[in-house]
Amino acid sequence: MLPDPTSDDRLDRxxxxxxxxxxxxxxxxxxxxxxxxxxxxxxxxxSLQAVSKHIQVLxxxxxxxxxxxxxxxxxxxxxxxxxxxxxxxxxxxxxxxQSYRTLDALLTDPPTAPPGAAxxxxxxxx
Numbered sequence: 001m002l003p004d005p006t007s008d009d010r011l012d013r014x015x016x017x018x019x020x021x022x023x024x025x026x027x028x029x030x031x032x033x034x035x036x037x038x039x040x041x042x043x044x045x046x047s048l049q050a051v052s053k054h055i056q057v058l059x060x061x062x063x064x065x066x067x068x069x070x071x072x073x074x075x076x077x078x079x080x081x082x083x084x085x086x087x088x089x090x091x092x093x094x095x096x097x098q099s100y101r102t103l104d105a106l107l108t109d110p111p112t113a114p115p116g117a118a119x120x121x122x123x124x125x126x
Contacts, residue, residue: 017061023054030077
């Protein structure tokens with residue numbers, strides 16, 4: 001079964017969007033609740049227009065949404081998109097964790113010789 005290309009595209013856009021430290025800080029701030037562009041721009045030494053462009057990248061990646069509340073346009077985090085990223089990462093993390101557990105078990109309890117196998121002689125050990 002081939003992977004869903006739209007899913008791959010979404011993941012690509014999300015990871016590219018999160019590759020920027022300003023956008024990661026915006027996502028971190030939005031994890032505490034919705035905020036306006038002005039609120040999101042406050043901790044940065046960049047223009048409102050630059051923050052708005054960062055938000056557009058996050059929005060195109062599906063990581064955030066905007067709503068209209070009278071004159072305000074608060075930005076909201078899309079938890080479903082973050083869950084999709086986490087699920088993708090977990091899938092590979094679990095595979096590797098199992099490999100490490102198997103390796104740990106081998107290192108902790110080395111395999112024993114099968115029954116009937118001859119023990120190496122003293123000459124063979126040297």
